[in-house]
Amino acid sequence: MEVKSMSGKADLGATIGATLTISSKTYSAWSLRGWLLCKLAGLDVAEQQVANDAANRAELLLLSPSVLVPRLSYMGASVWDTLAIAEFLNEQFPDAHMLPAEPIARAHCRSISGEIHSGFTNLRSALPMNLKVRHASFPVFSGARPDxxxxxxxxxxxxxxxxGPFLFGEKPTVADAMYAPVATRFISYAVAVSPVSEAYCQTIAEWEPMKEWAAAARAEPEEMEELDVEF
Known part of the structure; x- marks a missing residue:
């Protein structure tokens, strides 16, 4: 049976084991990050989407010891953390320039990517990613303001x-993949931000891979649920 890639074309990568396990495209910020990282690398992967029910959660446990998505399988490797996926792909596809070429900028990119990876829990809980909503106004929990x-x-x-227009210049990097779900939150919940931040949110919204993901999210069944770990 022919395996189809994210682009809908026959997936050469899938024949050598390039698969990305994801959750809901509507709600799963981590799945979006992993998918964007694959796009940055130029790796065309087959998607394996796992919903949030007991049976599929057990399946995820077998696939990924941390029960987290995304999980990338490629060339015999299984990688299930977004920053680990970023570093793995950067090693596999150095010509993709997923990180800035200049060492100081590259260190900066890694630092802010690590910061979003490990922090901002109040923002995550106050403004969960939901690509199917667009509020005209939304009360933001005061605890999320520092985030x-x-x-x-x-x-x-x-x-x-x-x-600009991306965080490290004209081309997107790992940092943009990591902050893209935040930009969608600011848009979805009409968060009042500076003109600079607003422009960056629009840059992310108009980024072709982001538009592709958002269109797929809008086509998802309404019963798709978010994994608890998203918070």
Whole structure:
């Protein structure tokens, strides 16, 4: 049976084991990050989507010891953490330039990517990713305000230093894949942000891989549920 890739074309990568296990495209921020990382690398993968029910959760446990998505299977490797996926893909596809070429910028990119990976829990809980909603206004929990301010500070510094429209210049990097779900949250919940941050959110929204993912999310059945670990 022919395996179809994310683009709908016959997937050469799938024949050598390139598979990305994901959850809901509507709600799963981590799945989006992993998928965007594959796009940055130029790796065309087959998707394996796992819903959040007891049976599939058990299946995920067999596939991924941390019960987290995404999980990339490629060339015999199984990688299930987004930053690990980023580093793995950067090693496998150095010509994709997933990280900035200049060492100081590359260190900066890794640092802010690690920060979003491990922090901002109040923002995650107050504004969960949902690509099917668009609020005209939304009350933001006060505990999430410091997270929003810190994210804006990161974005503003990057724009000043590297010139935009992406965080490290003209081309997207690992950092943009990591912050893309945050941009969707700010848009979905009409979060008041600076003009610089608003422009960056629009850059992410108009990024072709992001548009592809969002269209697929809108086509998902309404009963798709978010994995608890998203928070």
């Amino acid at each position: 929003i301010e810190r994210i804006e500070a990161i974005w503003n510094e990057c724009m000043e230093r590297y010139g």
